[in-house]
Amino acid sequence: MGGFIDTLQFVLAPQVVNGLSIGVAVILMALGLTIIFGLLDVINMAHGEFYALGAYLGVSLAAAGVNFWLMLLLVPLIMAPIGYLFERTLIQRVFHHKDRHILTLLLTFGLAIIMEDLFKVFYGPQALTAATPIEGASEIAGMFFPNYRLFLMAIGTAIIVVVWLVVYRTSLGAMVRAAAFDKNMASSLGVPVSHVYAGTFAFGVALAALSGVLLAPVYSVFPTMGKDFILMAFSVVIVGGLGSIKGAVIAGLVLTQIQAIASLYISPSWTDPLVFAIMVAVLMVRPQGLFGRLGHA
Amino acid sequence: MLDNVAPIGRHAKPAPVLGAVARRERIARNAVRYFAFLFIALALVFAVVAAALKDVFFFRLATEALIYGGFAMGVDLLLGYAGLLSLGHALFFGLGAYVSGLVLKEWTASFWLALGTVLVAATVVGSIAGIIAIRARGVYFALITFGLAEVASKVVFNTRQLGGSDGIIGIPVVQANFLLFTVDSSHAGSFFLLVLVLIMAMYFALEALLQTPAGRLVVAIKANEHRVPFLGFSAQRYKLLAFILAANVTAMSGALYPMLRGFVSPELMFFQASGNAVITVILGGVGTLIGPLYGSVILSALKSIVGSYTEHHLIVIGVLFMISVIFFPKGLIGYLRPRLEAWLSRKERP
Numbered sequence: 044m045g046g047f048i049d050t051l052q053f054v055l056a057p058q059v060v061n062g063l064s065i066g067v068a069v070i071l072m073a074l075g076l077t078i079i080f081g082l083l084d085v086i087n088m089a090h091g092e093f094y095a096l097g098a099y100l101g102v103s104l105a106a107a108g109v110n111f112w113l114m115l116l117l118v119p120l121i122m123a124p125i126g127y128l129f130e131r132t133l134i135q136r137v138f139h140h141k142d143r144h145i146l147t148l149l150l151t152f153g154l155a156i157i158m159e160d161l162f163k164v165f166y167g168p169q170a171l172t173a174a175t176p177i178e179g180a181s182e183i184a185g186m187f188f189p190n191y192r193l194f195l196m197a198i199g200t201a202i203i204v205v206v207w208l209v210v211y212r213t214s215l216g217a218m219v220r221a222a223a224f225d226k227n228m229a230s231s232l233g234v235p236v237s238h239v240y241a242g243t244f245a246f247g248v249a250l251a252a253l254s255g256v257l258l259a260p261v262y263s264v265f266p267t268m269g270k271d272f273i274l275m276a277f278s279v280v281i282v283g284g285l286g287s288i289k290g291a292v293i294a295g296l297v298l299t300q301i302q303a304i305a306s307l308y309i310s311p312s313w314t315d316p317l318v319f320a321i322m323v324a325v326l327m328v329r330p331q332g333l334f335g336r337l338g339h340a
Numbered sequence: 341m342l343d344n345v346a347p348i349g350r351h352a353k354p355a356p357v358l359g360a361v362a363r364r365e366r367i368a369r370n371a372v373r374y375f376a377f378l379f380i381a382l383a384l385v386f387a388v389v390a391a392a393l394k395d396v397f398f399f400r401l402a403t404e405a406l407i408y409g410g411f412a413m414g415v416d417l418l419l420g421y422a423g424l425l426s427l428g429h430a431l432f433f434g435l436g437a438y439v440s441g442l443v444l445k446e447w448t449a450s451f452w453l454a455l456g457t458v459l460v461a462a463t464v465v466g467s468i469a470g471i472i473a474i475r476a477r478g479v480y481f482a483l484i485t486f487g488l489a490e491v492a493s494k495v496v497f498n499t500r501q502l503g504g505s506d507g508i509i510g511i512p513v514v515q516a517n518f519l520l521f522t523v524d525s526s527h528a529g530s531f532f533l534l535v536l537v538l539i540m541a542m543y544f545a546l547e548a549l550l551q552t553p554a555g556r557l558v559v560a561i562k563a564n565e566h567r568v569p570f571l572g573f574s575a576q577r578y579k580l581l582a583f584i585l586a587a588n589v590t591a592m593s594g595a596l597y598p599m600l601r602g603f604v605s606p607e608l609m610f611f612q613a614s615g616n617a618v619i620t621v622i623l624g625g626v627g628t629l630i631g632p633l634y635g636s637v638i639l640s641a642l643k644s645i646v647g648s649y650t651e652h653h654l655i656v657i658g659v660l661f662m663i664s665v666i667f668f669p670k671g672l673i674g675y676l677r678p679r680l681e682a683w684l685s686r687k688e689r690p
Contacts, residue, residue: 086479086483133662133666137669142669144478145419148425148479149622149661149665150662150665152615152661153662154658156654156657157654157655157659157662159654160652160654160655163652164652277486278487281480281483281487312497312498313494313498315490316494316498319487319491319494323472323484323488323491326475326484330475330476330484
């Protein structure tokens, strides 16, 4: 009995908490992806690169002597106009084409290739480290957790709640949901649909960049950092249902817990195939994912 | 009442409109075929010049371009004809390369046995992956193929028996026996010609297959998937057929890779390889089959030219790709074809 509780406390619990902190990070990424798809039908292949750009901006701003807390505000403010411009100048060009699903996917894929190489040009291929703004660790129920991870989980949860409130409880969110449900009707009712589109894309990009700043102290900053992470975020979004905020949160928590707990029993290098296998299985049985799309109830 | 109804069935006189359509289709087919002949001619001119200069490097580079062109041809069959975007076709390229590499190294250095084994493996894996993937459509199909390839590449990467992250090295030189003569894969010039013959044979076989009733149905799926069942055909069955065919074309190209390079690495299965094939198809021309071969040659040339100035050639390729997606979504051959068709039909009229 004692052995069982020890296992629970010292093996399982830290793994669950660890999984939770990764889960929050993945959900932050997945939220941007799923909102952009829910409204614009765009699979943003460059989402991981926007996340990396956020982290690199953080590194540059830190080198310029900008305080970490100010950075959390500055980086999304810098990135949002970039996202807005990208949507207006490039995505809108192919948006009314018959094959827009495929064309927008290809367009963002092209952008991802360019951005990844640009990171190498400006910052070099090596991994950079970002200073941890909160030092030390706290003891909770006999286990030690780094303070920054605890902070990450708290602020991540706060951001998720804020996004939820904005989408479901404000008139701005109502416009987004209306445009997602029926853009022509929303337009007739006075919703500036084209600005809502660009604004939503900008919001998703800013969210990705913010995650980049937040996660840079935990993981290091390198050109392909977004690619490794985006795979997980894609799986989460697909399992949860493309375009569903609730789905992204629930699937994000479930999948990262599966990954964390499975790594106790199988080699960690096999947990990625496991998660992708779950994603493929969900796509086979329920291609639309577990939950409905944005704007559709 | 019935007089107003147009006659149908075998008693119907062929409407003149139909003749015009048939004529247009024939011209379109001829136009693409001219591009194929031009490709072969250019390849032969290159071979003569390179052989005269006793070159090896450019022969190897061109052979690789052909192999990647064959890879992209499989992607084009799905995207341009069945309307399915595969983001995980590297799965089949890697499959072909690994199976061929294993056969050559562990079993027997026989060219034909390697190709035959790959054909069987690609059909089996293609059927399984196809049954899973064709359940989804649109972006979901793209994502499911992407997921399948990720699972497969991670499994290969983690399997020590397959060389893990190192891949398979030390694959022996093969002698392709054609009864009257043999082709040695270590001889750059003759191996280039062998690959050219195989890739073009696949091209002409696919072109012929697309003219058969089954091939026409694959095209019909792209035009309107929901209408195909009303004509009495199962859209799923023909999608699966196209998927297996595309898997085989790509795997056969992959099978040639270890013969050229002497090694196989798990990078061949990564997303980058799949993405590269999609770029090749878009640049060369979607739905032309010959376009991806031109695209692959352009891309290889671009990589080695830009690559000699800077290692950041992906920026150039990425910009070119984005411009192509926005302004020339039909690609090089897709852009040139209507011009050639117009010229051909003008020439035919008088």
